[in-house]
Amino acid sequence: MIRTCVLAVLLAATHLPAAGAAELAHEPGRAAIASAHALATKAGMTVLNQGGNAFDAAVAVAATLSVVEPQSSGIGGGGLFLLHRASDNSDRMIDARETAPRATRPADFLDADGGLDQEKAWNGALAAAIPGEPAALVWIAKHYGKLPLKTSLAPAIRIARKGFVPDARMLDDIEERLEVIKRYPASAALFLQRGALPKPNWVHRNPDIARTLTLIADKGHDGFYGGELARTLVEGINAAGGNWTLQDLADYQVKEREPLVFQYREWRIVTAPPPSSGGIALKQMLNILAGYDLASLDRIHRVHLTVEAMRRAYRDRAEYLGDPDYITMPLEELGSPLYAAGLRASIHPERATPSDLLPGYTKAKEREHTSHFSIIDAEGNRVSATQTINLALGSALVIPGTGFVMNNEMDDFALKSGAPNAFGLVGADANAPHPGRRPLSSMSPSFLIGPDRIAVIGSPGGSTIITQVLEAMLAFIDGQLPAQIVANPRYHHQYLPDVIEMENDTFDAEEVQQLQAMGHSVIRRDKPWGFMNIVSWDRKSGQLHAGADKRRASGSAVVQ
Template sequence: MKPIARSLLLCALLLSPSVWASEAAPARAAHPDGAVIASGHSLATDAGMEILAKGGNAFDAAVAVSSTLAVVEPISSGLGGGGFFLLHDARTGKDVMLDARETAPESATPDQFLDKNGDLDRDRSVNGAWSAGIPGLPAALVQIAREHGRLPLKDSLAPAIRVATDGFPVYARMARGYASRAEVMERYPGTREVYLRNGRPIAEGDVFKQPELAHTLQLLADRGFDGFYRGETGRRLLAGVKQAGGRWTAEELAGYTVKTREPIVFNYGDWKITTAPPPSSGGIALASMLQILEGWDLGKMDAAHRTHLVVEAMRRAYRDRTFFLGDPDFVDIPQKVLTSRDYAQGLRATIHPEKATPSDLLSGNPTPLEDEETTHFSIIDAEGNRVGGTQTVNLLYGSGLIPAGTGVLLNNEMDDFALKPGTPNAFGVMGYEANAPKKGKRMLSSMTPTFMEKDDKVVVIGTPGGSRIITMVLLGILGYDDGLTAQQVAALPRYHHQWLPDLIEAEDGTFDAETVKQLQAMGHKIDLPGDSAAGGRGSSHVWGNLQTVEWDRSTNTLYGGSDPRNPVGSARVEKPAKAD
C-alpha cells in the first residue's frame, strides 16, 4: 500500500465512531447471565423459577407467578380479578401492555347502586355480586401463554394447581385481612365452605388448602379460555352471582377480551421509561410528574426543597387524573397533550420554588382513591425478556363472594367506577362521566407496571398501593436515578400527595424534624403518622409491596428487590437449570 493510502486509511480508522465507541464505552452484555424474579410471595417466585428451569421464558414464568399469587394472595388478587401486564420481547424489541382489567356487566347501571332514598348504597358497591366486574385475569394467563410463552399453559399453571391442592401456611396479613372482612365473607355459602374450618375462621399458621380452586385452575389448564368463561366454571360463576342477587349473562362472561395496548413511552434524563397507558392512570401521571421534575437537579437539593418540588408535581398530575382519565375505548383522553414535554413545562412554570400551591387554586373535586390490596411481580429472563405484572381484586378479599364450587373469590372493582355523580364512594371517589359505568367498560386504575432503560441498566418496577401506586413508582424511579440498588429502592421511605385532600401523607420516619419544619414553613400540610398531637392520624401505617428487578448490563449482573414491609415476599437471582 502506498504511503498516502496508508495515511488516509489510518485517518479514517482514527475518525471512525465505531473505533472510538469501542474504546470509550464499556462493553454491554447482550443477554443476562441468568434470571431474576421478585414477587409478593416466595411460593410464587419459586413457581416462576421452576418454569424457567423447565425451559420456559419470562412469559411462561409470568403465568406461573401470576396464577400462584392468585392462590396464595387471595387478600390481594385472584382468578376473580384482573390486572395489567407489561411485556418486553427481547427478540423483536417490542413492548406491549395487556389490559386484563375487569369490565362492567350490562346490569350494573348507576341506578342499581342507589338505595331507596337515592343515595349511594355502599354495601352493594363493595360487597357481594353487584360489586363484581367480569374477571380478566384468567383470559390474560391464556393469552400470555398462547402468544408469548414457550410451554403449554398446563405446564405453567401446574405450580399453582399444586399449591392450591397441597396448601400453604396462612400468614399474618392474610389472617388479619379475613378478620376485618369476616362479616361480609361469611354471608355467602361458597365463601364459608372455603374459609371456615369446622366453623372456625382461618388462623395464622393453618395449612390453607383450596381443592375447588385447584379444580378450576385445572379446567383452565385443560381447556384454556373456555375452561373458565364457559362450561362448568362459567355455569357455576353465573349461578353463584345469581344466587347472591346479581345479574351476569353467559354472553358477557364468554365475551370478555384482553386488550393489547401500546405503552406510554417518554424520556427522563438518560432513562427511557415505558409504562402503562389508560385505563391505567399511572403512565400519564408518571410522564407528567417526571417531565415537570426534569427542570431541576434534584440530586443537589436539600430534602425539604426536593420534597417540595416532587409534591408539587404530584399535585398537578393527580388533578389532571381526576378530570381527564377513564377507559380509552369509551372516553376521548387528551393523552398526547397530557404526556407532552411542552405541557409539563407549562405546569412547571406554575410551581413556586419556595411555596406550596394551595390545591383549591387548582380548581376541581377530590381525586379518586383506590384500595391498597393489590400485588405486583417483576421478571427478567436469560434472554432479556421481561414482564411487569400488577393484578388485583380491589378491596381486601374483593367482594367477599365465592360462587359455590369454584374457589374463585370475585372482585369488587365496580366500586372503582363513579357510581353516582358528585358522590364519593368509601374511598373518596367522586362521580364523573369519564369514569361512569357502562356495559363492557373498564374502570379507571392506578396500576403502573413500568420499565426503565438506559445504556447500561434495565429495570422492571411496580407495586400495589391504591392511589399511592403511582407516587411509589415515581419515588422508585427517582431512587434508581440517584444510583440506589434494587433492594434500596424497594425499601425507600414513601410520601404521597394526590391534590385533594391538600396534604402530604408519609410513612413513619420518612422526614426528620427539620425537614418537616421547612415544609410547613413553605405552606405544606403534613400527616405525621405517629403523632396525632402534631396533626397526624396517630397511625404507623406503611404502604405498598414494591417488587423490582435490575439488570446491570455493564457487569452482566442481575439484582432483585423485594419490599421489606412484606415478610413473605421474595426476590431470587439464579441461573435456571436447563430442561432435560
C-alpha cells in the first residue's frame, strides 16, 4: 500500500532548519573537478594552482573541452553556467544560450509540403544560432574570476597548438557525421586525415582555434563578436547558405539570471531557470514525489511513481516553456505544491497513466551531445556548467580559419509547433523561433544543499538530462557518493514516446515484468546515455568527493 504524506508537501515549501553550524566546515580547503576529459580537468586544476578560483577553472575547463571534445561542446555553441560565490553566499546563472539570427523565419525550415525539413534544422549554416559560449567565458573571467583571461585560456591554446590524441568517442562521432563533414572543406580539413576517417593514435592539432582563443584572450568580447573574426564568421555562414549579420554578433550578450531555488524535504535545490526547462521540471517532479514516503516503498513502486512524475513534467514542458525574455510562463503555478498535489492525485498507485490521456503531440527518436563539468574550490565556490553544440559535431560546419564547429541549436526551437526535434521533444508557440530569442533547453546544472552535504550535479544527454539529474539527486539524498551515482544504471520517460527507456542493466527480467503488469511499456537501449560529472562536499567530515561517468572512457574526476 503506497502511503501519501500531505505534511511532506507542506515541508517542500519551508526553509532548511539550522543544522549544527559550529560543527560544519566553512571551507573545503581543497578542490574537486569532474569533467568529460582528463585534459580539461587537468587544465582546471592548473589554473587553480596558479591562484585562480572555481570560476577561473571553469573558463579553463570549458575552453579546453572546446579543443578536446569538439563533438559535444565548444565556442561555436553555448551553455548554462550555475555559479555559487562563497564570499557573499550568492548564486547566479550565466545564460549563454545561443540566439536566433535577425533574419530567422520559421518558414525557412519547412519543406515544400509544409512539414519540418530536418536536414535544414540539423546540418549546415541555417541550423546555426549565434554562439554564446565565448561571451560567457569573458563574462565569468571579468566578473567572478581572479586571474586574467589570458591565463585561464592558456591551457586550451597550448593543447590546440601541441595537439592531442582523440579518444574513441570523438572518432566514432566523426564517423557518424562523415558524409556531412565532407560537404564543407574546412570541416574535412579539421576532422579528417587526407579526406578519410582518422586512424587511432592520430594527433589532432588545431592552430585555427588557438588563434581564435588568443583573439578572445587579447580582446575579450570584441575578439569574437566584433572585428576580423566577426566578419569571417558572417561571410562564411552566409556563403554556406546562412543568414547572419554583423549586428547579430554585436548584439549578443550573456544574461545573468536568478537561479530557480526550491526545497525538497530538508534539501535546498538551486538549479537552472528558463530558458532551461530543467529546473522547473525538476521542481515539478520533486514536488510530486514529496507527497510519498519513498523510503518505505519497494523499488518498482518507487520507479513507477517517479516515472509518472516524469511523464507529467515533460507534458508541461512541451506546452508552456520558452525564452523568458519574450514570453510569459506560468512558472509560479507549475512549481506550486498545490499544482503538484493535483498532479499527484491523478497518479494511480498501481497503474501507469497512458500519455494519450494527457493532451499530446507526436513522437520521435533521441540523440545526445552535450558536455557537463562540476567544480568546487578550496574556498567553497562552486560551478555547475552544462554546455552544448546540440547534436554530434553540431551542424558539422566549420568556417575556414576559425577552428571550431558551429552549433545546430536552431533545432532546439519548436520550428513547427508539435513537430519533434532531434531529441524527440515537442513544443508549442512558446518556443517558436524569433529574432534574438533563445531556444528552450533541457540543460539542468544544479546544486543540492543539505544540512551537512552539498553536491554539484549535471549531465549531458539531450532530453534525458532532466531525468538523469533527478535520479542523481534522489541517490545523493539516499547517501550515495558521486562515483557510485554516476555509475548507477538509468531509466527515462519523457511523456512521448510513451515508454520507459532503460539502460541494459537497469532492471532485471522480473522487474520489467512488474512494470509491464502496471501498464508501462519498457524498452531496453543497448547503448548507455549521459556523461554525468559530480563533485560533493561533506561539511561534517570535511571530505570532498568527485565522480566522472565511466560510460565514456575520457571522463576525469580529481580531488586535490
